[in-house]
Amino acid sequence: MSRHRRSRAVRLSAICAVVLSGAWSGPDSQARAGDVQPIKIGFMLPLSGPAAGGSAEGGQQGLRLAVDEINSRHLAARPFEAIIADDASDPRTAAEVCKRLIFQDKVDAIISQGPTANRMACNQAALKAGIPHLAALSGPGGMCIANLFMIGPETSQTLHTLVRQIVKDGNTKLYYMGADSSPIRDALPPAMSAAEAAGGTIIGSSFSPSGTTDFSSELAKIAAARPDAVIMMLMGADAVTFSRQFGGDDRVAAIKRADFLMTEKALHSLGRSGANIYSAASYYSSVPGEAGMEFKASLTRMYGEMAAPDVWAVMAYNAVHALAKAVTSPSSGAKEILEALPNISVDGPEGRIKISGRYISTPVFVGKTDGVGRVQIVATYSDVPPAAHCK
Amino acid sequence: MGVVFDAIFSVSVFLLVSIGLFVILGLMNIVNLAHTAFMAVAVYAELYFTGHGWNFWLSAAAGVAVTTLLGAIVEFAIVRRLYGRHIDDTILATWGVSLILVQVLAIAFGSTTTSVAPPLSGSVKFLGELLSIYRIFIVATVATVVAAMAAVIRFSKAGLIVRMVMTNEPLARGVGINTGMVQRLTFVAGAAFAGLAGTLLGPTQGISPSFASSLLASTFLIVLMSGRRLSGLLFACVAAGLAQTLFSAYGNPVIANVMVICTAVVVLRLKPEGLIWPRH
Amino acid sequence: MELVLDRFCAGYGAVAVVDRLSLSVAEGEAVVILGRNGMGKSTLLKGILGFLPGAKGSVRLGGQEIIGRPTNAIVRRGVAYAGQEGAVFGDLTVAENIEAGTLISHPGKAREQQIFDFFPVLKERRQQRAGTLSGGEQRMLALARVLLASPKLIVLDEISAGLQPAKVAEVEAALRWERCNRGTTILMVEQNLGLALALASRIAVMKVGQIVLEARADAVDIKSELMRQLAP
Numbered sequence: 001m002s003r004h005r006r007s008r009a010v011r012l013s014a015i016c017a018v019v020l021s022g023a024w025s026g027p028d029s030q031a032r033a034g035d036v037q038p039i040k041i042g043f044m045l046p047l048s049g050p051a052a053g054g055s056a057e058g059g060q061q062g063l064r065l066a067v068d069e070i071n072s073r074h075l076a077a078r079p080f081e082a083i084i085a086d087d088a089s090d091p092r093t094a095a096e097v098c099k100r101l102i103f104q105d106k107v108d109a110i111i112s113q114g115p116t117a118n119r120m121a122c123n124q125a126a127l128k129a130g131i132p133h134l135a136a137l138s139g140p141g142g143m144c145i146a147n148l149f150m151i152g153p154e155t156s157q158t159l160h161t162l163v164r165q166i167v168k169d170g171n172t173k174l175y176y177m178g179a180d181s182s183p184i185r186d187a188l189p190p191a192m193s194a195a196e197a198a199g200g201t202i203i204g205s206s207f208s209p210s211g212t213t214d215f216s217s218e219l220a221k222i223a224a225a226r227p228d229a230v231i232m233m234l235m236g237a238d239a240v241t242f243s244r245q246f247g248g249d250d251r252v253a254a255i256k257r258a259d260f261l262m263t264e265k266a267l268h269s270l271g272r273s274g275a276n277i278y279s280a281a282s283y284y285s286s287v288p289g290e291a292g293m294e295f296k297a298s299l300t301r302m303y304g305e306m307a308a309p310d311v312w313a314v315m316a317y318n319a320v321h322a323l324a325k326a327v328t329s330p331s332s333g334a335k336e337i338l339e340a341l342p343n344i345s346v347d348g349p350e351g352r353i354k355i356s357g358r359y360i361s362t363p364v365f366v367g368k369t370d371g372v373g374r375v376q377i378v379a380t381y382s383d384v385p386p387a388a389h390c391k
Numbered sequence: 392m393g394v395v396f397d398a399i400f401s402v403s404v405f406l407l408v409s410i411g412l413f414v415i416l417g418l419m420n421i422v423n424l425a426h427t428a429f430m431a432v433a434v435y436a437e438l439y440f441t442g443h444g445w446n447f448w449l450s451a452a453a454g455v456a457v458t459t460l461l462g463a464i465v466e467f468a469i470v471r472r473l474y475g476r477h478i479d480d481t482i483l484a485t486w487g488v489s490l491i492l493v494q495v496l497a498i499a500f501g502s503t504t505t506s507v508a509p510p511l512s513g514s515v516k517f518l519g520e521l522l523s524i525y526r527i528f529i530v531a532t533v534a535t536v537v538a539a540m541a542a543v544i545r546f547s548k549a550g551l552i553v554r555m556v557m558t559n560e561p562l563a564r565g566v567g568i569n570t571g572m573v574q575r576l577t578f579v580a581g582a583a584f585a586g587l588a589g590t591l592l593g594p595t596q597g598i599s600p601s602f603a604s605s606l607l608a609s610t611f612l613i614v615l616m617s618g619r620r621l622s623g624l625l626f627a628c629v630a631a632g633l634a635q636t637l638f639s640a641y642g643n644p645v646i647a648n649v650m651v652i653c654t655a656v657v658v659l660r661l662k663p664e665g666l667i668w669p670r671h
Numbered sequence: 672m673e674l675v676l677d678r679f680c681a682g683y684g685a686v687a688v689v690d691r692l693s694l695s696v697a698e699g700e701a702v703v704i705l706g707r708n709g710m711g712k713s714t715l716l717k718g719i720l721g722f723l724p725g726a727k728g729s730v731r732l733g734g735q736e737i738i739g740r741p742t743n744a745i746v747r748r749g750v751a752y753a754g755q756e757g758a759v760f761g762d763l764t765v766a767e768n769i770e771a772g773t774l775i776s777h778p779g780k781a782r783e784q785q786i787f788d789f790f791p792v793l794k795e796r797r798q799q800r801a802g803t804l805s806g807g808e809q810r811m812l813a814l815a816r817v818l819l820a821s822p823k824l825i826v827l828d829e830i831s832a833g834l835q836p837a838k839v840a841e842v843e844a845a846l847r848w849e850r851c852n853r854g855t856t857i858l859m860v861e862q863n864l865g866l867a868l869a870l871a872s873r874i875a876v877m878k879v880g881q882i883v884l885e886a887r888a889d890a891v892d893i894k895s896e897l898m899r900q901l902a903p
Contacts, residue, residue, distance in 0.1 A: 050601075052497070052502050180644075180645045206644065207643075207644070207645065208644045208645070209644060209645045209648055210605075211604070211605025212605070212644065212648075213404070213592070213595075213596060213603065213605060213606055214397075214400070214401055214404060214595075214635070216397040216400060216401070216526075216636075217394075217397055217636060217639030217640040217644065217647075218639070218644065220393045220394070220397060220640065221640075223393075236504055236597070236599065237504045237596070237597030237598070237599040237601070237602070238597060239504070239597060240504045240505070240506045240596070240597025240598070241595070241596045241597040242597075243506075243597075244506055244509070244594065244595055244596065244597065245595055248509055248512065248523050248525055248526070248594075248595070249514070249521075249523055250513070250514035250521040250523065251393075251514075251520075251521045263503065263504075265503055265505070266503065266504050266505065266506075266597070269504070269505035269506045270506055271506075271508050272508065273508065273509070273512075548774075551763075551767060551770060551771070552774075554760070554762065554763060554767075555760055555763065555771060557762070558760045558761055558762035558763060559757055559759075559760050559761065561722060561742075561757060562754075562757055562758065562759075562760060563760075563771075564722075564741070564742040564743045564746075565720065565722075565742055565746060565752050565754070566746065566771045566772065566774055566775070566816070566820070567743050567746040567747050567774055567775040567820075568743055568774070569741070569743045570743070571741070
């Protein structure tokens with residue numbers, strides 16, 4: 001008897017809840033019926049696992065700032081809404097996450113920022129569903145997939161600019177110190193051509209395994225080769241380990257350094273032993289210009305001390321704005337975006353980027369660290385085109 | 392000639408990292424897979440204190456203190472329950488501890504790589520080779536620590552007690568030694584050695600939560616090669632250091648790491664009891 | 672020092688090898704436990720010393736309950752023990768093994784000299800590793816360590832095993848001196864009937880975990896009674 005009464009009470013309160021919530025959302029949903037549905041963007045990045053860190057903070061901030069700007073200034077024909085998803089640094093998880101974003105959350109576009117394997121795993125579902133996928137990072141070129149665009153410089157754009165600048169500064173003999181990974185080994189021959197085109201040569205190269213704690217043998221080889229400069233192509237903690245040991249080793253004191261993969265933050269953490277290191281990127285927090293200043297100011301307004309105006313933030317920001325430009329009418333969806341993207345350019349914090357094939361032409365900045373490891377820009381190249389064009 | 396110094400440095404680093412593992416395995420029969428995680432905690436403590444304006448040496452001492460305290464806590468909370476259990480259980484438990492510590496560091500300090508400035512810079516010229524002063528300092532410290540440890544073990548009463556517990560734990564209890572306490576102190580000492588290794592190597596490395604984790608496999612094999620004797624540890628580190636340096640210098644550094652492990656496997660196959668002198 | 676066992680049980684895991692055994696050894700007494708192999712004699716001694724977790728019943732040492740106490744705490748109350756196996760530190764030298772005996776007693780040089788007088792072979796081999804000594808020499812080293820601890824209660828498990836008759840006599844002399852001059856209480860398990868009868872004030876025979884016979888060592892017919900009890 002009491003059980004019966006209780007179940008009735010439950011049912012009653014459930015009905016009440018449904019009625020109340022219906023009454024509450026009623027006017028809103030009616031108002032929306034005449035309005036346009038938002039464009040949903042899925043943003044996938046590694047928030048946990050070994051690949052987490054680095055990009056996470058900046059990427060999310062750049063994305064949110066762009067979405068805010070688009071909605072408040074009505075920069076697109078439909079409002080924007082972002083869903084952030086963690087790929088756990090794992091390709092299989094990435095594939096699942098993208099399926100969920102596409103089939104459950106019904107996103108209209110995907111932006112990703114993470115390892116290549118995760119991006120490719122994710123893109124299987126995106127390609128099949130005809131969803132545009134923007135990879136907001138820099139990476140190797142030569143990729144031609146119908147729905148996938150790299151909204152960041154490909155390796156050749158930054159690396160070759162860097163090589164040219166070093167040679168131009170009078171360092172003609174270069175040494176290539178790379179991580180033992182195939183993209184980095186593959187980047188050597190084109191870098192060699194770039195050096196030769198500029199009048200220099202790469203006189204030696206070494207590749208060290210990930211997790212190397214002692215680079216003394218490599219430093220001895222570099223000292224013996226007597227190059228004018230070393231191009232460091234090491235990843236993660238290895239880059240800092242190498243730089244530390246390089247900075248503390250007087251055998252190589254006269255040799256200049258250029259780094260390709262270290263973040264601004266990592267360079268800064270080197271302090272004095274990271275002085276006078278060349279690097280190249282599509283964005284540094286010290287890039288000159290109105291747009292760059294405003295970008296930093298906006299992020300600081302939103303995030304205060306936690307603001308991370310880094311290259312990751314800029315690439316995510318640009319990717320969202322590229323999508324916004326592709327949404328030209330209230331009926332624009334995935335298909336229309338895909339059609340529009342190849343002709344889009346965005347005026348970002350670093351200058352103008354323009355989608356060209358599956359990559360972008362972009363400004364490239366060559367920086368050099370000062371005495372306390374802060375990057376100062378020494379040369380600016382606008383409109384550097386991507387090397388690989390898809391037919 | 393440079394290769395010789397590089398080899399000496401490499402041997403010193405192996406000794407520095409493996410000595411804490413060695414005392415814990417030798418006296419407690421516990422493989423402490425959290426050893427490099429302890430090193431990471433030490434280096435982050437060092438980073439934290441230097442970031443708060445302390446000088447390097449003070450920060451390093453604080454890093455060792457923090458790690459020692461952490462060792463005591465881990466012993467009390469976890470390792471104490473493992474005494475007398477099979478060695479596999481201790482491997483699993485300490486591995487779990489290391490995963491937790493690395494995650495906690497990642498949450499507290501972020502995963503981005505950073506670094507700490509070395510306290511000594513510059514180099515000296517010796518036999519035509521430029522040697523970094525900080526590296527000489529590390530080699531000298533390791534030599535001092537190993538010599539002091541050998542002297543304590545050989546000549547002091549504490550050393551005698553340690554050797555008693557190592558050779559015959561029940562009999563050590565039978566002559567009145569609180570072997571449980573000795574083992575507890577050993578674990579804490581092992582953690583302190585991890586702290587020393589972490590804070591000393593800190594300025595030579597990129598610092599991330601997985602700091603030094605690439606050294607775990609090779610030092611673990613070194614400790615197995617040691618035959619649980621300090622002299623054996625020395626031989627094992629020399630073997631590993633030579634393999635590492637020679638293969639990096641005259642071959643390929645990618646192969647060098649593999650060669651360290653191959654050396655250990657071959658040694659353990661030929662001499663399962665480790666690299667020890669036969670005694671008379 | 673007096674030792675009183677009351678309904679004492681000890682064993683390995685679930686197997687109780689010693690089953691509700693009661694025995695008392697008065698101060699200054701020397702009790703020798705005899706019995707065939709596998710009757711639980713060694714288990715009894717290990718149990719008293721606290722080596723076997725899960726021992727039950729009561730063990731009172733000098734009036735104080737010690738059941739469940741750790742071995743090192745029991746030893747520090749004045750007990751010295753030499754087991755049947757692992758009674759020396761094999762990797763340590765003879766001198767260091769002897770030093771092990773002095774860790775809690777600090778007996779002084781004169782006493783050390785006296786021990787070397789009892790066992791001259793140990794003095795010759797001071798710097799030799801204990802693990803390289805013969806079985807008999809290792810037994811003597813174990814006894815020397817026990818004596819140096821200046822204990823109030825000596826517990827020995829077959830100290831004469833593997834000794835030549837001449838060496839058994841050395842052991843007998845040392846223990847006899849210890850009893851007469853220091854009044855040390857002794858509890859020992861023995862196979863050597865001669866040594867047992869020479870040293871003991873009382874004999875106890877153990878069978879399947881219990882004491883089946885207790886008799887004064889100077890009782891008439893003790894030898895024939897013991898032979899009967901110990902016969903297979």
